[in-house]
Amino acid sequence: MLPTGLIACVLLHMAASVEVPKLNMLDGGQMPAIALGTYLGFDQNGVVRSKSKELRDAVLAAVDAGYRHIDTAAIYETESEIGEALKMKFNEGVVKRDDMFITTKLWNTAHKKEQVEPAIRSALNKTGLDYFDLYLMHWPIALNEDNSYANVDIMETWRALEDVQRLGLTKSIGLSNFNKEQLQRVLSEGSIKPVALQIEVHPQIIQSDLISFCKSEGIIVMGYSPFGSLVMRYGLQFPGPKMDDPLLVGLGxxxxxxxxxxxxxxxxDRGVVPIPKTIKPSRLTENISIFDFKLTPDEIEKINQYNSNTRYTIPSFWQEHPNYPFEKIDNPVKDPFKKD
Ligand SMILES: NC(=O)c1ccc[n+]([C@@H]2O[C@H](COP(=O)([O-])OP(=O)(O)OC[C@H]3O[C@@H](n4cnc5c(N)ncnc54)[C@H](OP(=O)(O)O)[C@@H]3O)[C@@H](O)[C@H]2O)c1
Incomplete structure (x- = not known):
């Protein structure tokens, strides 16, 4: 017989892990309805790297909390620590490979058809995985190694993604930061439909048109930067609702x-898979504990009213690229990826 303390401990552990629902993808697979974001940001030295294995530890805690979907990208430089954490959780027997859904993304400097298979193989090597669940084209922007604009058609890259799916290196393929016209082109000229489109979605940019279009095509929308103005970005507060917003506090x-x-x-509730990023264990639990209630259509509509079509991800340094997907702005910023 187990001692009472141990039973309580086991029950507590079970209660702490949230069961996340899954959405059906149009290729027959299923995607967990929330993903852990793993982009640690950008500063004057480039992409912020994980310190003292903080990201590996966040992924370990995330798996324990019930996360089954991790979002990464070649450019985030987090693939190795995610792989390390997954290996530990597989070895502990907490999860098996097919319990997890791992999304990663092809970077812009690997859009030529002969670059795509080596790029995904390199990402697989870093994670120690045999396959990804979802491989996304991160941007419709092709760049050369020196970050100058490359002349590669998005369909050349898309067909190469189709090829790596056929090779079994990823179960599914999709897009990120494509606008509606670019998505329509892939739908009409590609052989395989993208299962997902990852775009910025939060109360300041609710993306109703693109979401309805994706729904009509059976494409799942993954929403990045889901907290919008609730949190500081680049060390700054932006206009829009904050944590003390009366509507959100009242609904809370x-x-x-x-x-x-x-x-x-x-x-x-809008059918979007949010990708909240945190490395703090208490916030990991907070962010995943959202599957035991539902907002009413009226409440969803009230939050929709915060829309101001405001983006936080505006890579205006690419805005003269022929495939730049967003509205151009007056004073584009200097390319942080470009070496002088
Ligand atoms: N496809 C793309 O081009 C693209 C672009 C941007 C992002 N993404 C993906 O989307 C993910 C999320 O986007 P994001 O990092 O821009 O924005 P986000 O998840 O909306 O915000 C992250 C910030 O919120 C804080 N936070 C997290 N949970 C919180 C909570 N419960 N209460 C208060 N603060 C909280 C985090 O701080 P702590 O970490 O200190 O908790 C962090 O500063 C990325 O990590 C990445 O995977 C994709």
């Missing part, structure tokens, strides 16, 4: 949730 009181959880649930 009604459902026993925080404003952060209300905003994540708003995404889920």
């Amino acid at each position: 009181q009604k459902y026993g949730k925080t404003p952060a959880q209300i905003v994540l649930r708003w995404a889920v």
Whole structure:
């Protein structure tokens, strides 16, 4: 017989792991309805790297909390620590490979058809995995190694993604940061339909048109930067609702949730897979504890009213590229990826 303390401990452990629902993808696979974001940001030295294995530890805690979907990208430089954490969790027997859904992305400097297979193989090597669940073209922007614009058609890259799917290096393929016209082109000229489109979605950019279009095509929308103005970005506060916003606080009181959880649930209730990033264990648990309540259509509509079509990801340094997907701005910033 197990001692009472141990039983309590086991029950606590079970209760702490959230069961996340899954969405059906149009190629027959299933995607967990929330993903852990793993981009650690950018500073004057380039991409921020994980310190003292903080990202590996966050992924370990995330798996324990119930996350089954991890979002990464070649450019984030987090693939190796994610792989390390997964290996530990596989060895502990906590999860098996097919319990996990791993999304990663092809970077812009590897868009030529002969570059795509080596790029995904390199990412697989870093993670120690045999396959990814989802491989996305990160941007419709092809660049040369020196970050000058490359003349590679998006369909050349898309067909190479189709090839790596056929080779079994990824179960599914999709797109990120494509606008509607670019997505339509892939749908009409490609042999395989993208299963997912990853775009910025939060209360300041609700993306109703693109989301409806994706729904009509059976494409899942993954929403990045899901907290919008609720959190600081680049060390700054941006206009828009904050954690003390009366509507979000009021809904939080009604459902026993925080404003952060209300905003994540708003995404889920709109059929969007949110990708909240945190490396803090308490926030990992907070962000995934959103599957025991539902907002009403009226509440969703009230949050939709915060829309101002405001993006935080505006790579205006690429805005003269022929495939730049967003609206151009007046004072484009200097390319942080470009070496002088
Ligand atoms: N496809 C693309 O081009 C693209 C672009 C951007 C992002 N993404 C993906 O989307 C993910 C998320 O986007 P993001 O990092 O821009 O934005 P985000 O998830 O909306 O915000 C992250 C920030 O929120 C804080 N935070 C997390 N949970 C919180 C909570 N419950 N309460 C208060 N603060 C909280 C985090 O701090 P702590 O870490 O300190 O908790 C971090 O500063 C990325 O990591 C990446 O995987 C994709």
